[in-house]
Structures are given as C-alpha cells and as structure tokens.
Amino acid sequence: MEQFDFSLVDWSRLQFAMTAMYHWIFVSLTIGLALIVAIMETVYVRTGNEEWKRLTKFWMIIFGVNFALGVATGIILEFQFGTNWSNYSWFVGDVFGAPLAIEGFMAFFLEATFIAVMFFGWNRVSKGFHLLSTWLVAGSVCLSALWILIANAWMQYPVGMQFNPDMARMEMINFWEVIFSPVAISKFFHSVASCWITGGVVVVGISSWFLLKKRHIEQARRSILVGAAVGLLGSALVMITGDTSARVVAQTQPMKLAVMEGLYEGTEGAPFSIVAFFNSTNNPERPYEHEQMALEIPKLLSLMSTHDFNAFVPGIVDLIEGNEAHGIMSAYERARRGQVxxxxxxxxxDARDVNPAEYARLRALFNDDKWLNEYMIHFGYGYFYDEDINVFRQNVARLMPNVPLNYWSFRIMVGLGFLFIVVLAVLGWWAYKDRLEGKGRTCFYRLAIVSIPLVYICTWAGWIVAEVGRQPWAIQDWLPTFAATTSGMDTGSVKTTFFLFVVTFTVFLIAALKIIITQIKKGPKEG
Amino acid sequence: MRMKSVFDRVFRYCVNELRAHTIGVVAVLFGISIFLVLYLFLKPYFFPNFMETTFKTDEERGRYMIEQITR
Incomplete structure (x- = not known):
C-alpha cells in the first residue's frame, strides 16, 4: 500500500467531509421546513385564516435561504467526485452517475420550477395552484434526497451491477435492484425522517425564543403545534427505520456494526453496550486489539441486529481473523483472493495486444460465476495483501474504522434523539392545550433553543456513523478510499482549495445566519 | 411594437421582483458566485482534466485505470 499517497487521500477526505457537513446543515433544514411550510399553507387554504398565511411566508423565507445554500454546497460536492475522486468516478460512473443524473433532471428541475411559484406566485396564481406548488416542492426535495441516497446506498451495498474488465468499470445490469436495495430504502426513510426532526426542532426552538421574549405568542403556539407534530412523526419513523437499519447493517456491513458497538469478540447473545472506554493493547501481532470497560445490557445487540436474543453477532476479531464455526473468512484469505x-x-x-489466446482465457474468467464468487468478490481486499505477514498485520489494521469515534457518534445520535422527543412532546402538548404561558415553562423554552445546535450535532453524528463506519471502503469490498482518489494529483491543490472552501462556506453560513436572524427579529407579522 | 411592449413588461416585472425580494437576490448571488469560483478559477488552475487531455479514447483510459487500481 506504500504506493498510495495517503496525504492526498486524507486531504481529499477532509475536503469532502467538510463540504458534506456544511451541505447537510442546509439540506436537513430545507427538507424539514418544506413539509412544515406545506402543512401551514394547507391550513391557511382550508381555513382562510390570514395568520396561517403570515406564518407560511415567515418560515418560507428561512426555507428559501437554506435551499439556495444547499444547492450551492451540493454543486461543490458533485464537483469533487470528478476533481478529487476521479478513480472512483471512473470505476463506478456507469452505476453511480445514473441516480445523480435522475436527481438533476427529475427532482431538481421540479424543485426549481415550483419554488419560483412558491416564492413569487402569491396573488399571481390561484390559492389551490400555489398550495400544489408548495407540496410539489416539499415532495421534490424528498425526491432529490431519494436519488442521492440511492447512490450513497449503492456504495455501501453494491448490487445490480457487473464489472467490465476491459474498461475497469462497473456497469448497471439491474436498475430496480439498485433503487430497491434494502440499504437504499432504510437509508432514505431514516435520513428524510431525521430532516423532519431537524425542521421540527428548529421551528419549535425559534418559536420558544418568541415565547421567551413574549412576542408573536399566538404565531409561536401555532408554529410549535406544527413543528412538534412533524418532529414527533419524524422521531417515530427514525426509530422504526433505525431498527431496520440495524438488521440491514448486520447483514451487509458487519464490521460497521461491530465498530459502532465496540464489539471485539463476537458472541451469541451479544450485549448492547451503553457506555464503554477503549484502550489499545499495543500488541504488534494484533494491532486492532483493544481492552474495553463497558456497561452493558445482555443480549440486546443480538436482538437489535437479528431479532433473536441468542443469535451470533461477529466482532472485529472474528471479521479480521475469521471464524470457521460461523462461516466467516479471515481478512488474510480475502486479501489473498483479492490479490489473485x-x-x-x-x-x-497486458495480454490484450500481445497474446490474444491468453487474453481470451483470462477474459472468460470474468464471465465465470464460480471464479467471480471465489475471487472477484474479494477484489478490494487485494489492496491490503502483502506476502510479509508483519506488513500485512499493519495493513489489516486499516480494515477497521475508528472505534471510539463511531461508538460515541452512535450514542450521541441516539441520546440526542430521545432528548428531542421529550422537548417536542412536552412543548407540543402545551401548545395543543394552549398552556404555553404557565409556570415552569421558561426552562423548556431554553432547552428548545439549545436543541437547535444540538439537532445538527445529532444528524452529523448519524452521518459519521454511516460514512466513517464504512471505512476503509469507498465501495464496500471493491474499492478502498485510498485507491479512489485522483491519480497523480498534487496534494497542494487539495490543501489550497480546502481552505478556499472553508472560507467560502463560512462566509455563506454567516450570511445565511444573518438573514435568518434578521427575519426572526422581524417576526412573522412583518416578515 | 407589440413585441417591444411584451419585452418591456417582462423586463419591468423582473426588475420589480428583484427589488422586492432582496433575500431572493442574495440567494441567487450565492449560486452564481459558486459557479464563477468553481468554473472560472478552481477548475482550470487546480484541477486540470488529466484523463481527457492525456488519452484519446475510453479504451486507453480504461487501460490506464486498470494500472491505477491494480497497483
């Protein structure tokens, strides 16, 4: 692996992660607010109450700012696939490009068209058509997320494709298998539902600020009612899809599950750890080995990952050293086969132009299912192979993602998710009963305001579990991240552009916050 | 004459809407500035299209990629 420039890889990863995190700030609120705004406008159209129209317009401005910045940062993410990850783009372009193209043609055009009606169409089109436009925007932002998440899910669980050895690229052979992959379905519903929580928490948080300042009290109550309902709906869906995701991850990415649970030794009736601390044993023969102290709930991990209290859940050691009794091949054997x-x-x-007979013989192997299942499915592991066992041991440590980062990110995500349920349920109930101004409410208003930054930490933590947890793979079992970067690119270019993007995005974020805060200070009436 | 009137109305409509929606203008400027930064500055100076300029056909690019991914 010494032939790879890990400085380039790390800077490229940092740049992509930074862009994605900025992008997600805007996208998660856009998707969440789109539904909230559509519900508010529906109430306005049904009741004719102008207060709901004012509220709709107020939240629509915040939605619009986020939408614009989501597009701006999203363009840069797609740009980076070509500039920083061109090996990856070549390797998967035929499969990965399709959902991205559909996202552009279908979802983005739909959004771009009807968002104009949504913003500029008041008093120019009928109420019904305006409402339809708002719902189409709310639907199309979800549609946009759907295609992006299908592309992301394919990287985590590549299906519906075959490898073309002449072109060194994946080609799609079953479109339906790609879009209906279990990873894509659970990822889509889990992510979109998390955006509804973000939208709900932000609306409830800002409305709580109004209550704290004793301004726009009736508008704040109505906003909390809708925001809490959407946030709680999202929470329920997140819990259901989280349960599905656990089983899907157990089947498709067992290392990710082992790492996010800090499970080193696999076992039947595996416990779920609530809190754990990890220490490396510094064993040169097992560089992945750690000691841990954990507080655990017996058998819960087996239940979560298989719906069976006594099922076997493989740990990190099983996945690296193999476990014959449970049919798990060692990483060394997988690496050897991948090398073949x-x-x-x-x-x-090499034989293509000089030895046609040998070329034909080798080419035929890539159409032989037995050979493909024996060797080709381990292709990515070949990068980690080394005849020197000591070098291989060092390489194999890279097969394991960062354990504490994944472990704690997962727990932060789940813990904060439960906090938001409490905040949304309590404030939503008070809004429903019209008891928002009673005694002891102030601390909940403050908690709701503090929840605004926390909801972003929560969704970022979720993405860390999803993306850091699947390392070292850009495409699961096929292409490691370090082989996916642009060959021969200058690390200095990535460094320079990284800092340019940091400055640009930070300026954008400050500008967006300034606009949003100005609107909040004006409030729904004047907004 | 009639065409001129239509263009005139469209032009005035756009100007009036842009004046009325300052936030919309800022949002559009965000997008345009990103495009300008990407395509006029970053792409030509930092990310030259190596594959496009070095190889003429997809077959040549494919061979090069095999070398890259089987290092």
Missing part, C-alpha cells in the same frame, strides 16, 4: 483477482485483471490487460 487484481493480478488476473492486470495480466489480462
């Missing part, structure tokens, strides 16, 4: 697949591909390329 890579050598075959290279020999086939």
């Amino acid at each position: 697949a890579q050598n075959t591909l290279r020999e086939m390329k």
